[in-house]
Amino acid sequence: MEDLTKVAIVGASGYTGLELLRIVLCHPNAELTAVTSRSNADQKIDDVFPRFKKLPSSELTFIEPDMRAIAASGATIAFLALPHGTAAPFASELLQLGIRVIDLSADFRLDDANTYAEFYDQQHPSPELLDQAVYGLPEIYQNEIQSAQIVASPGCYPTSIILPLIPLLRDKLIDPSSISVSSMSGVSGAGRKASLPLIFPEVNESVRSYGLPRHRHLSEIEQELSKAANQSVTISFVPHLIPVTSGICTTTFANLTGEFSTISNSLRSLYKNSPFVRLRGEGISPDTKHVTGTNFLDIGWHHDPRTNRLILQSTEDNLGKGAAGQAIQSFNLMTGISPTAGLLTA
Amino acid sequence: MEDLTKVAIVGASGYTGLELLRIVLCHPNAELTAVTSRSNADQKIDDVFPRFKKLPSSELTFIEPDMRAIAASGATIAFLALPHGTAAPFASELLQLGIRVIDLSADFRLDDANTYAEFYDQQHPSPELLDQAVYGLPEIYQNEIQSAQIVASPGCYPTSIILPLIPLLRDKLIDPSSISVSSMSGVSGAGRKASLPLIFPEVNESVRSYGLPRHRHLSEIEQELSKAANQSVTISFVPHLIPVTSGICTTTFANLTGEFSTISNSLRSLYKNSPFVRLRGEGISPDTKHVTGTNFLDIGWHHDPRTNRLILQSTEDNLGKGAAGQAIQSFNLMTGISPTAGLLTA
């Protein structure tokens, strides 16, 4: 019982916020004390979202995004599930109130405020906080996350792209200038909003790419790949929208610089003890069906001997390991409980 | 009325055969005189496939695949919608009976019987016929198709990959050694067969690649790309299965060797008069939704200036331009009627 942490969720009406809510309501070590939503303020969670009816704490009432009220609720950690630009000011206020922040927006993912301005078309709202923010990839920054005041939880595409590539770039097994990535994402990744291109008849029986050629997520992807390669890395990235509710499948092409046989060892040596990275093996094509609703990232790899390319495949739930699940992983690290608490589901 | 050609369809119970049947039943210049299916022999078309009920000729009865009966029906052109290996012997017999053949299998697509053996794991059944077979890409081989006795109608993935690349390789605008292709296909491409991995709950809410790293279609893709480049071309190709019934979306990465601005001209000069290739333009991401049920191939292209790569996008219906529609395009050419007869639908 001493392991029960009081938490708040700011912005719990989008798909990421709802997935956070779902995990938190069932988390053995979290007690939800405040939940905000402008559009649903003064309504009970289970009246707005009948899926949660009869779950513990589901009768909590949404409040306006008032950070003092959050502090008054006793919350010591707050999740921000808000658009970029909106999150930073709340984060700043929460920190001043002594509340640690796990931000699921892009506001604290980039080390450099100029890169933020370039990719997000606006000045960074709180550049003074960037130094203390930790990029929330638990497999890579476990120690930093444990003691962080602000965790910038990574984007969905970046998680699926970065994790398989980091060990290979660190070990110099692929040519960093040869990386091309094709990803397919479920529609929940586009957000929970009334939008004509997102209605069922427009998306169903359809596949299309979007956001070309400079998707915003490239900024954090290239930042982390460059760190791993210890040199500046630029990649090509094409995201596609496919008719599934959730799930990301990422296919990465890269030219091998070493022996293909070293790939397995490189991946295994970094991830063999990671509870949520599942190395499915050489010659395996992972399926999003096996990861939806979970916090797992599955990885398979293939050799194309005819072109001497490596073909990497990774799958995750864009709302799980790509967003809410990963944020809970950080929460578990920050509170010192079991790394898998609340997340070992299928 | 002198433009009415009697045709037969051999193997009309798979998805390709059914799409052929659909187009032929409504084609103003074709009269279906024979249709074969072992499993449906002696049953009427519209009893087996209620979708066709009340269409002209839909009360025709399926027969066993008997080539003499086809000849006796008066058919002068036969479509073969059969598995590879099965098609060639029928083709041979039909030719001897004086019937021209449009084969939708892979049996006559490769110039070289050895490549066939390598990719299809069996000796070619009729290598002596390869010389007279024409690869049925009407945009490229129009003249050859007009007079062909055997047309080898291209595969679905190859059509979506080859057509956008041919002008660019001919004009030496991209590096032939740098081509990586990621395609997404609807499930009808896997065939109409009872198969556990294809049942709805396995495919729905799922994305997965398959056939890595050496999909059979690579053989015809590389054959045609090598002709266009006038040098041997090897590519990486990753097909993915997505939960749509039909449609292929192909994303191709290639390093630019010339100016990006020349790409549009190259595509336009080859395809400006093609009735079924729609150049959607620079910066456009075509959507399979706009081509399903049609014979169109849509192409968009993007410059990734950060990596100096070209990103090509193409969409088609795997059963339409990728199979049955394209076969009808060849039929139109072979019979000297309007190139768009029976195919200008949306």
Next chain:
Amino acid sequence: MEDLTKVAIVGASGYTGLELLRIVLCHPNAELTAVTSRSNADQKIDDVFPRFKKLPSSELTFIEPDMRAIAASGATIAFLALPHGTAAPFASELLQLGIRVIDLSADFRLDDANTYAEFYDQQHPSPELLDQAVYGLPEIYQNEIQSAQIVASPGCYPTSIILPLIPLLRDKLIDPSSISVSSMSGVSGAGRKASLPLIFPEVNESVRSYGLPRHRHLSEIEQELSKAANQSVTISFVPHLIPVTSGICTTTFANLTGEFSTISNSLRSLYKNSPFVRLRGEGISPDTKHVTGTNFLDIGWHHDPRTNRLILQSTEDNLGKGAAGQAIQSFNLMTGISPTAGLLTA
């Protein structure tokens, strides 16, 4: 060529309007001379809707809904694909300009302006026109449609419910007070609009009823059933939204008053020559898959001897026989051409 009629479509940006556009662009006896859309005015059809690119007339430019411009274009028949309440004033103006009207809204479906007010929560905009409007069910009102100035094309649910029941009520084979109807509809039936409950993640993997207990379509359903029964008929009707783009499946329960064996004859004697009603037979459960994209209505029927109920099943495309296709059927009758012109597709 004397059979070519100039037509206009008013409101061609919703799903019904788009399906009308699709059929008209390919119709051998129609020439589209004007097409209106407030939101797309001054843009070409194929720029807004790339699916239609390279079809004849697809480069026509959308205009504002200006009835005089429509008259100036030479159109002699206009289709109205507009919301109820909006259609009637345009219809009135078109009639005064000498243009016959096929209205796909609910504005002219009801004989009684009071019933309209009761079900549509507004006064009827043009009650003086109700007398001359013909309910556009070609199987029932063929003669009236041929000479009509205004055809009120029926709703999607009503078509699927009314057609199977009319002969049975006329022949007094079922108890008119015992009718309960459960229908399932594709999402295109809800319209092409940005609406949160219609976005893919909300509709996918979901089934739900809506509009209970007094759906607006009940007004025209009960009007036509009462005429058939020659007495006032009231029914229960539950529509459900299911994750398909188009298609309606209607299941109707009714207590038999006569022998079940008479059902077939009753249906056959009314519909045996109807080109678009396909009586699939006793014990058959029709599938929407066989009618999507077409103008067919398929009917099957079952006896439940344990309760002595009749179970009727009917399927159609809500945009086809349930809307645009049926409107074209009326167009064919009004212009005296083949009843199946432009509609015999699969």
Next chain:
Amino acid sequence: MEDLTKVAIVGASGYTGLELLRIVLCHPNAELTAVTSRSNADQKIDDVFPRFKKLPSSELTFIEPDMRAIAASGATIAFLALPHGTAAPFASELLQLGIRVIDLSADFRLDDANTYAEFYDQQHPSPELLDQAVYGLPEIYQNEIQSAQIVASPGCYPTSIILPLIPLLRDKLIDPSSISVSSMSGVSGAGRKASLPLIFPEVNESVRSYGLPRHRHLSEIEQELSKAANQSVTISFVPHLIPVTSGICTTTFANLTGEFSTISNSLRSLYKNSPFVRLRGEGISPDTKHVTGTNFLDIGWHHDPRTNRLILQSTEDNLGKGAAGQAIQSFNLMTGISPTAGLLTA
């Protein structure tokens, strides 16, 4: 820890078995000691079903269905997820070995072996066991289940139909002879098997009814409704297959015999303390989206004053409350632990 029960699952390769496996692997009070599957024998769970990889006990190896091996594993309760006819002999053997049985097949659901023979077209394999079997609806037979040696877990459709009707029939608020039911089910309900009508292109964009007019589930439905009404009840039931993976939506029509206002009280007085029945209220149409993956059954009800009918709506996951979840509810009762253990998820 004294609350940890050793359990076995017999037949864990169908969708019901897999859902059981999913819940059991994460259940705080169950330890899986044996799992059988003929087709997967000698393989590890997580090699066959990668979704479960890295979950506790997921490295257990499938064995042949050997009841002695199950006993040797220490299991004291066994779940049977097998076809009807196959389950009974195993149940008999397990009981003799002192293992309590929760059977998810139809073998023990009917009190009367003759009714079984009539609906399942075969003699009952173990009629001598019928007396001791308890119908596993925890909301109705809680006490009996607690002490049962054999629990016959109800079918998916029956659960959704019976639960809303039982209080209303007990309280004589509806006419038992007037009940008609239209249900829509996801495809997982048809089983995990290679079957042409179940492959994605056949099911997607399709709705169809099936199993008319005498679906096997009618036998248990009418048995339980008759008990509630204290008279013989016969109903009409039409199941439909819709393109979702899981979820059942049931719409029930019945003539009211009392005041509509009494319906709410009747439902509330029976279910107000049931943890998994969620009375959503009058005028509410529940959505399967809110129950998939859970053990909840949601109920809404509507008055149709024009016909004086009651329209009941209920939703559940066919694999959850309709199968595996409900079986776990019985398990919780049989072992005396919290009724919601392992099941309070969203």
